[in-house]
Amino acid sequence: MAVSNAAPIISTRFAADDGHTLAGYEASRGYTALRKALGMGPDAVLEEVKAANLQGRGGAGFPAGAKWGFLPKDVFPRYFVVNGDESEPGTCKDRPLMEHDPHQLLEGLLISCFAVRAAQAFVYVRGEMALAQERLATALNEAYAAGYVGRDIMGSGWSIDVVLHWGAGAYIVGEETALIESLEGQRGMPRLKPPYFPAAKGLYLQPTVVNNVETLSNIPWIVLQGGAAFAALGTEKAAGTRLFALSGHVRRPGVYEVEMGTTTFRDLVEAPVYGGGIRHGNGLKAFIPGGASAPWLYPEQLDLALDASVVGPAGSMLGSGAVIVMDDTTCAVRAAWRLVKFFAHESCGKCTPCREGGAWLEKILRRIIDGHGREEDIELLLDVGDNISPGPFPHPPLDGQPGVPFPFKQTTICPLGPSTVSPIHSSILRFRDEYLIHIKEGGCRHD
Amino acid sequence: MARLSAESEELARTIIPRYPRSRSALIPLLHVAQEQDGWVSPEAIAHIAELLDLTPVEVLGTCSFYGMFKLHPVGRYVVGVCTNISCLLLGGEELLAHCEARLGIKAGATTDDGMFTLEDVECIAACTDAPCLQVNYRYFLNLTHEQADALFDDLRAGRRGDEVPEHGTLTRVRQRIASERWSGHGAEGLPVPPGQVR
Ligand SMILES: Cc1cc2nc3c(=O)[nH]c(=O)nc-3n(C[C@H](O)[C@H](O)[C@H](O)COP(=O)(O)O)c2cc1C
Ligand code: SF4
Numbered sequence: 001m002a003v004s005n006a007a008p009i010i011s012t013r014f015a016a017d018d019g020h021t022l023a024g025y026e027a028s029r030g031y032t033a034l035r036k037a038l039g040m041g042p043d044a045v046l047e048e049v050k051a052a053n054l055q056g057r058g059g060a061g062f063p064a065g066a067k068w069g070f071l072p073k074d075v076f077p078r079y080f081v082v083n084g085d086e087s088e089p090g091t092c093k094d095r096p097l098m099e100h101d102p103h104q105l106l107e108g109l110l111i112s113c114f115a116v117r118a119a120q121a122f123v124y125v126r127g128e129m130a131l132a133q134e135r136l137a138t139a140l141n142e143a144y145a146a147g148y149v150g151r152d153i154m155g156s157g158w159s160i161d162v163v164l165h166w167g168a169g170a171y172i173v174g175e176e177t178a179l180i181e182s183l184e185g186q187r188g189m190p191r192l193k194p195p196y197f198p199a200a201k202g203l204y205l206q207p208t209v210v211n212n213v214e215t216l217s218n219i220p221w222i223v224l225q226g227g228a229a230f231a232a233l234g235t236e237k238a239a240g241t242r243l244f245a246l247s248g249h250v251r252r253p254g255v256y257e258v259e260m261g262t263t264t265f266r267d268l269v270e271a272p273v274y275g276g277g278i279r280h281g282n283g284l285k286a287f288i289p290g291g292a293s294a295p296w297l298y299p300e301q302l303d304l305a306l307d308a309s310v311v312g313p314a315g316s317m318l319g320s321g322a323v324i325v326m327d328d329t330t331c332a333v334r335a336a337w338r339l340v341k342f343f344a345h346e347s348c349g350k351c352t353p354c355r356e357g358g359a360w361l362e363k364i365l366r367r368i369i370d371g372h373g374r375e376e377d378i379e380l381l382l383d384v385g386d387n388i389s390p391g392p393f394p395h396p397p398l399d400g401q402p403g404v405p406f407p408f409k410q411t412t413i414c415p416l417g418p419s420t421v422s423p424i425h426s427s428i429l430r431f432r433d434e435y436l437i438h439i440k441e442g443g444c445r446h447d
Numbered sequence: 448m449a450r451l452s453a454e455s456e457e458l459a460r461t462i463i464p465r466y467p468r469s470r471s472a473l474i475p476l477l478h479v480a481q482e483q484d485g486w487v488s489p490e491a492i493a494h495i496a497e498l499l500d501l502t503p504v505e506v507l508g509t510c511s512f513y514g515m516f517k518l519h520p521v522g523r524y525v526v527g528v529c530t531n532i533s534c535l536l537l538g539g540e541e542l543l544a545h546c547e548a549r550l551g552i553k554a555g556a557t558t559d560d561g562m563f564t565l566e567d568v569e570c571i572a573a574c575t576d577a578p579c580l581q582v583n584y585r586y587f588l589n590l591t592h593e594q595a596d597a598l599f600d601d602l603r604a605g606r607r608g609d610e611v612p613e614h615g616t617l618t619r620v621r622q623r624i625a626s627e628r629w630s631g632h633g634a635e636g637l638p639v640p641p642g643q644v645r
């Protein structure tokens with residue numbers, strides 16, 4: 001079976017005992033990329049990152065270089081914020097980057113701050129990740145003492161402070177404007193758009209770049225090897241390598257770094273070096289390709305490439321790099337209910353369709369599972385969903401197959417609301433019969 | 448339960464000036480309070496409000512948004528069992544039910560001896576190691592029911608103190624910035640504009 005052959009870029013120190021220490025990092029690469037970047041100057045670094053076509057790894061997939069380019073000219077100070085709030089269900093690839101390779105992240109951050117002329121940087125780590133906080137605090141202390149962070153970095157005359165910050169349990173704070181609100185000491189509620197990017201108005205209403213942990217971890221390599229070398233990996237529209245968290249009913253769940261564009265979901269699920277196939281030789285029922293928010297895909301879509309421009313038209317998204325595999329013993333109604341419960345619980349409450357709709361959707365699904373479902377409940381689910389994410393269901397045929405409405409349309413301030421609807425649509429589209437069995441027989445054939 | 452101790456207040460005073468606007472230190476200061484007492488008391492909220500020039504209600508308003516801040520005392524060990532999708536597929540609900548039976552409490556409750564608070568939690572970013580749980584935000588992965596039993600026995604007997612500090616303590620390493628290394632907000636040497644955001 002064809003599997004990715006590009007050498008890993010960001011996971012090279014995952015297995016090393018001392019990869020997280022400054023000594024371990026200096027032994028393998030050290031802050032050589034930062035030194036090189038300081039010699040190149042900010043604009044040249046920005047050009048390399050643009051040339052790399054490095055798409056954001058946090059969920060939206062926006063190219064990092066282009067995002068940095070949105071910063072309004074001559075408006076200072078500018079801030080840089082690392083999004084380390086990883087909490088999209090299924091996703092667990094930023095945590096190993098913070099735990100096993102904090103210096104790589106810090107070096108990427110420092111280079112990025114230099115490129116965009118940021119005044120100060122904040123690393124926002126998810127509250128529940130105590131070890132990641134310890135590793136980053138240690139790494140920052142080492143880097144400050146060694147002269148890689150703070151005043152007059154490596155004698156270059158350039159200075160920046162990096163402050164470690166952490167949250168306190170709220171998924172929505174991963175949304176970048178909510179992250180900024182939280183960093184300002186507020187309740188973590190997304191801001192109204194426009195402005196669409198914090199690059200225009202972010203922290204303290206100043207120009208701000210928010211980037212994901214994995215996105216930034218790629219920057220040292222890009223500076224050392226050149227943007228073109230990164231862009232040469234994968235395909236034209238999906239450059240470089242990416243970490244995928246493969247979970248659920250595979251033989252070998254794990255976090256794997258693979259080449260984008262040239263690797264397929266089938267490689268990930270079936271190759272012996274990755275998933276190793278479905279457990280117990282069971283059949284595949286469905287898989288979620290990009291974290292809990294993503295519409296589900298089905299067995300005949302396994303050969304899609306790991307490329308946002310391929311997965312999008314197929315009716316879903318690469319999202320946060322989380323592939324959740326469900327075998328044929330899975331109850332689709334129960335899986336959908338658990339995802340909806342999550343979004344309903346994590347709704348920040350700022351807009352009515354999400355706050356009220358999410359809670360009702362969860363209750364309706366719960367009563368179906370508990371054997372009290374009504375025949376009209378399926379239509380009711382779709383109707384409530386339509387108030388959050390309007391559009392025809394199913395979507396007009398795509399490649400001969402009707403799909404889930406995607407990309408989401410929304411009546412809400414942020415995409416969390418529509419994410420509540422995606423598991424409902426995905427499960428009703430393919431597994432309406434399972435809903436009917438629950439409703440008519442009060443039970444489930446998977447119990 | 449009390450206001451911040453002299454030691455906690457000193458720590459708070461090193462954190463506040465790291466931010467261009469003092470209110471940004473609010474969540475870190477709430478963590479300092481929770482580390483001191485295991486929960487966030489009304490007295491601590493009032494003290495933090497004084498330190499940041501806010502009203503207690505502003506502090507409470509932010510505090511109550513975030514699930515990790517406990518506004519009432521909880522167990523020495525907060526056990527969070529993930530039942531989200533990847534764990535659901537591999538026995539997360541069964542693990543939670545087992546913990547409920549073993550500890551004799553439902554999710555959301557605290558044991559009578561104040562040792563354990565059990566929670567049914569959302570994804571903790573360990574999905575490839577399901578089923579899993581956290582104790583005071585330390586991970587226990589790919590857990591069998593027997594391993595969970597042994598873990599609780601160990602914690603009760605005080606055998607895992609090195610691994611799992613008491614509830615409230617997150618990172619045991621503090622960021623330290625020597626004053627001569629601190630650049631003072633601004634590569635460009637530009638001051639932060641005055642005035643509050645709101
Ligand atoms: C509900 C919601 C949750 C999100 N959670 C995260 C998260 O945990 N981590 C993350 O990096 N991005 C998350 N994002 C995406 C961020 O808003 C933002 O796009 C990203 O941090 C930008 O970084 P990137 O361009 O490097 O990917 C979330 C978005 C939404 C709408
Ligand atoms: S969609 Fe939901 S989470 Fe997003 S702003 Fe509205 S209420 Fe908050």
Ligand code: FES
Nearest residue numbers: 529570571573574
């Ligand atoms: S779903 Fe349980 S840790 Fe992610």
